[in-house]
Amino acid sequence: MSTLVIAEHNNSGIKPATLCTVAAAQAMGAEVDILVAGADCAGAGEAAAAVAGVRKVLVADNAVYAHLLAENVSLLIAELGADYDNILAPDTTNGKNIMPRVAALLDVGQISDIISVESADIFKRPIYAGNVIATVQSADAKKVITVRCTAFDGVADSGGSASVESVDAVHDAGISSFVGEEVAVSDRPELTAASIIISGGRGMQNGENFHMLESIADKLGAAVGASRAAVDAGFVPNDMQVGQTGKIVAPDLYIAVGISGAIQHLAGMKDSKVIVAINKDEDAPIFQVADYGLVADLFTAIPELDAAL
Amino acid sequence: MKVLVAVKRVVDYNVKVRAKADGSDVDLNNVKMAINPFCEIAVEEAIRLREAGVATEVIAVSIGDKSCQEQIRTSLALGADRGIQVETEGAVEPLVVAKLLKGVIEKEQPQLVILGKQSIDGDNNQTGQMLGALTNMPQGTFASELVVDGDKITVTREVDGGLQTLSLNLPAIVTTDLRLNEPRYASLPNIMKAKKKQMDVYSPADLGVEPKAHLTTLKVEPPPERKAGIMVASVEELVDKLKNEAKVIS
Numbered sequence: 001m002s003t004l005v006i007a008e009h010n011n012s013g014i015k016p017a018t019l020c021t022v023a024a025a026q027a028m029g030a031e032v033d034i035l036v037a038g039a040d041c042a043g044a045g046e047a048a049a050a051v052a053g054v055r056k057v058l059v060a061d062n063a064v065y066a067h068l069l070a071e072n073v074s075l076l077i078a079e080l081g082a083d084y085d086n087i088l089a090p091d092t093t094n095g096k097n098i099m100p101r102v103a104a105l106l107d108v109g110q111i112s113d114i115i116s117v118e119s120a121d122i123f124k125r126p127i128y129a130g131n132v133i134a135t136v137q138s139a140d141a142k143k144v145i146t147v148r149c150t151a152f153d154g155v156a157d158s159g160g161s162a163s164v165e166s167v168d169a170v171h172d173a174g175i176s177s178f179v180g181e182e183v184a185v186s187d188r189p190e191l192t193a194a195s196i197i198i199s200g201g202r203g204m205q206n207g208e209n210f211h212m213l214e215s216i217a218d219k220l221g222a223a224v225g226a227s228r229a230a231v232d233a234g235f236v237p238n239d240m241q242v243g244q245t246g247k248i249v250a251p252d253l254y255i256a257v258g259i260s261g262a263i264q265h266l267a268g269m270k271d272s273k274v275i276v277a278i279n280k281d282e283d284a285p286i287f288q289v290a291d292y293g294l295v296a297d298l299f300t301a302i303p304e305l306d307a308a309l
Numbered sequence: 310m311k312v313l314v315a316v317k318r319v320v321d322y323n324v325k326v327r328a329k330a331d332g333s334d335v336d337l338n339n340v341k342m343a344i345n346p347f348c349e350i351a352v353e354e355a356i357r358l359r360e361a362g363v364a365t366e367v368i369a370v371s372i373g374d375k376s377c378q379e380q381i382r383t384s385l386a387l388g389a390d391r392g393i394q395v396e397t398e399g400a401v402e403p404l405v406v407a408k409l410l411k412g413v414i415e416k417e418q419p420q421l422v423i424l425g426k427q428s429i430d431g432d433n434n435q436t437g438q439m440l441g442a443l444t445n446m447p448q449g450t451f452a453s454e455l456v457v458d459g460d461k462i463t464v465t466r467e468v469d470g471g472l473q474t475l476s477l478n479l480p481a482i483v484t485t486d487l488r489l490n491e492p493r494y495a496s497l498p499n500i501m502k503a504k505k506k507q508m509d510v511y512s513p514a515d516l517g518v519e520p521k522a523h524l525t526t527l528k529v530e531p532p533p534e535r536k537a538g539i540m541v542a543s544v545e546e547l548v549d550k551l552k553n554e555a556k557v558i559s
Contacts, residue, residue: 067473069475070438070441070448070450071441071447071448074442092469093451093466093467093468093469094468094469096434096438096450096451097438097448097450097451098438099438100403100434100435100436100437100438100439100442101438101439101441101442101448102442103404103435103439103442104404104407104438104439104440104441104442104443105442107404108404108523109402109403109404109523109524110403110404110433110435110439111524112432112433112434112435113432122527126432126532127335127430127431127432127529128320128326128335128429128430128432129429129432130532131325131326131327131531131532132326132327132328132335132529132530132531132532133328133529133530133531133532134526134528134529135526135527135528135529135530136524136525136526136527137524137525137527138523138524139522139523139524139525140523173445173447175445175446175447175477175478176447176448176475176476176477176478177475177476178473178474178475178476179463179474179475179476180473180474181468181470181471181472181473181474182471182472183470183471184470184471192469196557196558220558228487231487231488232487232488237471237472238453238467238471238472238486238488239467239468239469239470239471239472244429244432245347245426245427245486245487247469252557253551253555253557253558263325264322270532270535273557274551274555274557275535275538276547276551287538287540289535289538290538291535291538291539291555292538292539292540292541292547292550292551292555293538293539293540293541294540294541294542294543294544294547295540296544301544304544304545305544305547305548308544308545308548309548309558
């Protein structure tokens with residue numbers, strides 16, 4: 001048996017999501033290879049070769065794979081996937097965008113967001129915003145899977161010595177092109193990789209007030225997140241949203257500030273190790289999942305917290 | 310330009326769904342059903358395109374048993390011109406849904422197909438992308454803005470790092486994210502008018518598709534419960550607990 005893991009990378013290196021996906025792949029008990037697809041991504045290929053327990057790294061370095069356009073990359077993965085029993089990608093927006101296209105090209109179902117590997121063909125995955133966990137069995141000979149990264153501890157990013165092969169296949173569907181991107185630049189850790197997150201909700205009242213959370217985040221080395229309500233209200237950009245359809249996080253410490261705790265938000269953070277809720281409404285549902293709850297006006301409590309740290 | 314919108318009947322987003330005690334399935338007895346929120350956004354976007362003179366006709370399609378006609382009527386009340394139901398029994402997997410939609414596309418030849426990015430029951434986030442592969446159309450998933458320009462569409466997507474903008478050749482597939490628009494409410498006169506709008510019903514066989522199961526659900530169960538937490542009285546006590554009890558800050 002063998003498994004192909006689709007790397008999440010930034011061309012020069014690989015991201016933690018790749019390491020969690022390799023962990024899930026190893027749990028399936030097969031030899032693991034990694035595909036690094038992109039343009040000018042040799043650095044990421046080298047980084048992938050150092051990942052513990054990987055057999056081989058395939059590098060498809062071509063302009064047609066820049067920005068991982070789903071139309072092109074899915075053709076590449078479907079071709080390479082012919083040699084593998086399993087194809088796994090992380091639950092990043094790239095993985096979610098590309099993998100169902102791969103599955104349909106291969107005429108198999110996709111198993112989305114697995115949180116555990118029970119056997120080579122049985123997996124657990126959350127449904128209904130994580131209110132229910134389903135155990136599912138795949139009937140397909142070839143399995144296309146996305147991995148809920150918060151559920152798997154990543155393997156080591158060093159100690160491996162995989163061989164690196166370049167892939168010559170060039171697939172250009174010619175039906176889509178990249179126009180541009182607006183990428184948030186921050187010195188803080190990425191939400192999905194942070195060990196501490198402080199998130200604000202509608203109670204923050206405006207975007208300016210998020211600076212109070214940023215100040216605390218900088219003291220704790222934390223990332224700043226938000227509820228859907230805060231993003232919809234335009235306080236902060238979409239990439240900060242934590243929840244069922246935003247980012248799924250599970251840090252050591254999650255501090256929810258002025259967040260009521262809709263089930264869609266809880267779905268994105270309730271696997272955090274320690275949850276703190278600060279809200280002036282003592283009946284807010286967020287307190288039901290909090291390890292430590294503080295009923296207080298955030299505009300008093302947050303400056304106090306900042307001063308105490 | 311003809312626009313096809315796919316809508317799904319799901320449990321209302323306010324309902325907290327639970328697993329049945331015997332683990333066989335989720336308990337959907339007497340639960341309020343509604344149009345999937347992302348599908349509602351898809352319908353709204355299609356109607357806005359028609360109001361802007363870009364689209365000429367909006368067709369709402371749903372796949373399911375007869376009860377999903379309710380969500381098609383909702384779409385018609387919001388402003389879709391006509392409806393199509395593909396009659397199926399039981400749960401239908403995303404790949405089968407994509408194959409059925411491909412059959413509808415072959416009949417209707419739309420230039421644009423808009424779907425929700427995921428349904429809030431299965432949380433799969435697959436159908437639009439699968440449909441793209443089956444029809445060889447480009448896809449703009451998780452869209453927060455779209456602009457049709459001649460034979461191309463520019464789609465701004467919500468991605469992990471921020472926003473990404475792509476240009477796609479038409480015909481194309483778009484899947485909606487939360488901030489593409491805010492859906493309107495259907496007015497009473499429009500709800501009445503919707504009852505008279507055309508609705509065609511197809512079987513999977515009419516579309517040349519034989520539904521197949523790729524995945525079997527063996528068991529459903531509640532997620533692990535968090536142990537009850539405590540309330541603290543002050544910020545000072547909170548910081549003390551985090552440092553000395555939980556040991557998550559130093």
